[in-house]
Amino acid sequence: MDVRAQRCPRTVRDRAGRRTLALVDTGLGAPARVARPGEPIGPDELRLATRNHGMPLEALRYDVTPPGLHYVLVHYDIPYVEPGGWRLTVDGAVRRPVALTAAELRARPRRTLRVTLECAGNGRARLEPRPVSQPWLDEAVGTADWTGTPLAALLRDVGLPDGAHTVVFTGADHGTERGVEQDYQRALPLVEAMRPEVLLADTMNGAPLPPQHGFPLRLVVPGWYGMAHVKWLREITVLTGEFDGFQNAVAYRLKDRAEDAGEPVTRIRPRALLAPPGYPDFMSRIRVVAPGSHLLSGRAWSGTGPVVRVLFSAGGDWTDAELGPVAGHWAWREFRVPWWAEPGSYQLSVRAIDATGRAQPVEPPWNVQGMANNMAQRVPVVVPPGGGHGAP
Amino acid sequence: MDVRAQRCPRTVRDRAGRRTLALVDTGLGAPARVARPGEPIGPDELRLATRNHGMPLEALRYDVTPPGLHYVLVHYDIPYVEPGGWRLTVDGAVRRPVALTAAELRARPRRTLRVTLECAGNGRARLEPRPVSQPWLDEAVGTADWTGTPLAALLRDVGLPDGAHTVVFTGADHGTERGVEQDYQRALPLVEAMRPEVLLADTMNGAPLPPQHGFPLRLVVPGWYGMAHVKWLREITVLTGEFDGFQNAVAYRLKDRAEDAGEPVTRIRPRALLAPPGYPDFMSRIRVVAPGSHLLSGRAWSGTGPVVRVLFSAGGDWTDAELGPVAGHWAWREFRVPWWAEPGSYQLSVRAIDATGRAQPVEPPWNVQGMANNMAQRVPVVVPPGGGHGAP
Known part of the structure; x- marks a missing residue:
């Protein structure tokens, strides 16, 4: 099973591998860029800013952020997931692959954790020069009580072979990003995935997840920036090697120059x-x-x-x-x-x-x-x- | 009782009427302006865009917009209203002024209406040249089931004298706008306020109003743009004359030049x-x-x-x-x-x-x-x- 994102910068290939449209000519698939010194917010950044939203800072008065005020960052579209047909597949390098219904997940042990979530791009628009992407100032944060079943026990139940190394989480959201067509996918090192506080959450503040927060299921990785908390989770795949998908290998990296490999973005800075x-x-x-x-x-x-x-x-x-x-x-x-x-x-x-x-x-x-x-x-x-x- | 906003452009006055700070020098209280041709989004527009948010257009799939996806536009801060101490005051040109608790309002006749709400500024950032304010593209919309008590019956109960002409609605949100310090206030002609579908709503989609949608009470004026649906409603004042507060006389007007009086913004265009x-x-x-x-x-x-x-x-x-x-x-x-x-x-x-x-x-x-x-x-x-x- 190929869990890696397809890499086809500047073009899209059909199933036979032929190049189709040079999408960069349409503005789609353009490479990442940094704004010129003093360059104001562009139409592309505005389109993101009208969709995604921060937490108005007066909401810092609440211990738990009320519904609708928690920050939201969606890479592509909010997908519509029909709960009846939905399954969580756990596969890859596991002894007993499973496909669980929402009811089967709810029947597992449950835990509630209060977690502050922050977007890794928070503060981006305060940089000079400004990397062009979602233009957050300071407000991409929120705190919720997340309820769900611990991931570690589920991974133990499906049986991890020696050599299991990486866990890939695939969401139902689909799009292109810098020319790479993909389902949103992020991987965690197995040692992080096995932390007891990592949850498969179906409940936010006592209610089913709202569509924009990942209905029917999302990953919650306390302490990590938001990109790790995969929403609309539909598949968990254990690998014996590394994962080189777009969101791990390209997007969420700390680096001084675009051509550097850089360091992965992981835990939230103070x-x-x-x-x-x-x-x-x-x-x-x-x-x-x-x-x-x-x-x-x-x-x-x-x-x-x-x-x-x-x-x-x-x-x-x-x-x-x-x-x-x-x-x-x-x-x-x-x-x-x-x-x-x-x-x-x-x-x-x-x-x-x-x-x-x-x-x-x-x-x-x-x-x-x-x-x-x-x-x-x-x-x-x-x-x-x-x-x-x-x-x- | 003075229900009109204080007008003190470019300065703030203390209680003795003395000018205090020339706030325009700080960037506060600057007059409205139109962007230069081709001028991109500025830091002020970005600050508004990270706070307020539209409805991601994939949410058009829902008959009723799920919580947190309905558009939000807040002029100042979302105020914190302690429900125990809150009262709705009905006063001005009425025979029997009242101050009602939330429980007293809930005991009145109730009605639920499905209403599509849209910000009057929707589409602003698609104008060329662009008026500088909240930079909406197309997405400042949402639909909810609003439940509350009809306003008309309450106004009849408090007794309207001959000559009652205008009804002013005052929210708990407070700020300055173009140098005018004010509680958010909007007036309706009495004939509009008496329409049977105008509600004092305490419930949105079956739940108490979220803070950003006006908890504990907001006005709902079906068919009108959002500026009329006053949130965090705390006072209703009947006037025998016109209302010349900022949001009616200055802000929400259709006009070609800043110095014109223009026409009031009222009903939602198709x-x-x-x-x-x-x-x-x-x-x-x-x-x-x-x-x-x-x-x-x-x-x-x-x-x-x-x-x-x-x-x-x-x-x-x-x-x-x-x-x-x-x-x-x-x-x-x-x-x-x-x-x-x-x-x-x-x-x-x-x-x-x-x-x-x-x-x-x-x-x-x-x-x-x-x-x-x-x-x-x-x-x-x-x-x-x-x-x-x-x-x-």
Whole structure:
């Protein structure tokens, strides 16, 4: 069984292997590119931005992100999956391949985990120059209670041979990306797939998965960026070798130049986000904050270890925020920080540090595909003199 | 009681009426503008596009838009409303002002209506030159079953004096817009507010309103663009005169020049949208469609009358689509149209016509604020020769 994506850059081949259309001439299948210095958002980035959406940052007030406010990133279309005909196939290098119905999966042991999910491209549009893709600022995040059956036990049940090495997850979403026609596929090293907290989730916040979050089944890999949490999951394939499909070998890589192999994107880097205080201006999103005393709040998370420190600055020194209780190992942690607002203009900023010592940078960590940019948030704020016009 | 928005362009005044900050210097309170010819999307438009989101057009397959896929447009922040302390105040020119709890509202007569809602700014980013605001393409739409109590009966119960003329609806969302600090407020002429299908809705698709759709209460005005359906509703004020608040007098107007008074934006103009066929390219969103026979489908709606005709073109003549059953007076109507796809590149297009004879234009109806642009959708499609590479 060939689980690798077909590679046919700039052309499409038919079943006989003949080249068909030079699709790059149509704008389809164009190679990845980096915007010119100062180049604004293009029509292709806008089309993605009107489909996919972040979490409005005022929703940082919720421990669990309410329905519809969790970020969504869909590579192709949201597929329609008829639940009656759907099966999860587990095959490849396994002793007893199976095809399970949704009811059979629900009858297996179940576990609920609160997990903060973040897109690997979060922060991309804050890079300069900007890699051209989904143009996230800071908001591609959300936290949900995911319920499902642990993957490890299912893999043990189907029987892993010596030499099993990689697990490939295939979704029902289909499209082309840089000339490569593919079902969305991502692989995990077996050792990651066997972590006890990796779930095959059919439930989000107590309800069936919404279509855009992977109905009827998605993978949840706590601590990893969103590309690993394959939605509309239909097949799990165990390999004895490596997987060189597009999303692992090409798309989600940290590299300085397009021609480099680079390093795989894996776990979420630390990030803190402030719930923006005061009230906004519609168009600029600048915040108006009353002078005086404020207790600011936000959330911080990391996939490499618990957040142990959050720093705050209004332009001067960095001061420590007060951390709330740890909300499980995989979910964001609330923080609060008092701020005395004097009249003037500010850029409020926060930085998370996790237990491994990893800290958010102030300058962006540039790479050619704009992955994992966890540079510190900046919230522009105006504090008018006097508190008399309703500024909260 | 002053229900009018405070007008203080370019400055904020404190309670004593003194000018405070010239906020325009900070980027806050800048006047509306139209992009230069060819000017790409700016950072301000991108910030709005990452917060607000359209309905991915593959969701046109659903009669009722699933949770989280309905379009969302929030002018300021999504406010947090504590349901226990919340009241709906009905006051102004009424005989018996009241303040109702959520339970008191739920005890009133209830009605459920299926309503298609569309943002008045839908289509704005397809105008040339482009008015700078939320940059919608075609996707700011959704359909829900809204349940609540009819407004007309409540207004009759509080007693309308002779001369009652206008009803103002005030939400809990607060911000500044072009230098005007305001709670979001919109007024309806009394005759529109008394239509039997205007609801005070606390339920969307059988569940409490999500935060981003107006929890705990929103107005639903079937047939009107979204700006009339005030979310986070907290006050209803009857006036004997006109309302000249920002959102009625300035923002939602059809006008050729900024200095004109223009005409108010009211009812939804006819529009049809195709569910894009085949599968997409990630970045360009161009569709790949297999050669041969296809049954295309989509939805069409209008606020001025039932859709009676949908026309389809793949670049040549316009042909009639087949209309599905009417799904109530205020919801979109499904259509289907067969298409024989020959290899090549196409712009698929559809146009709705309603019972009043209003028809979607092929050229955009330009106005300085980019309102109600219902120009026909164009779906770029590539049909490769041969059907052999999985194109659906």
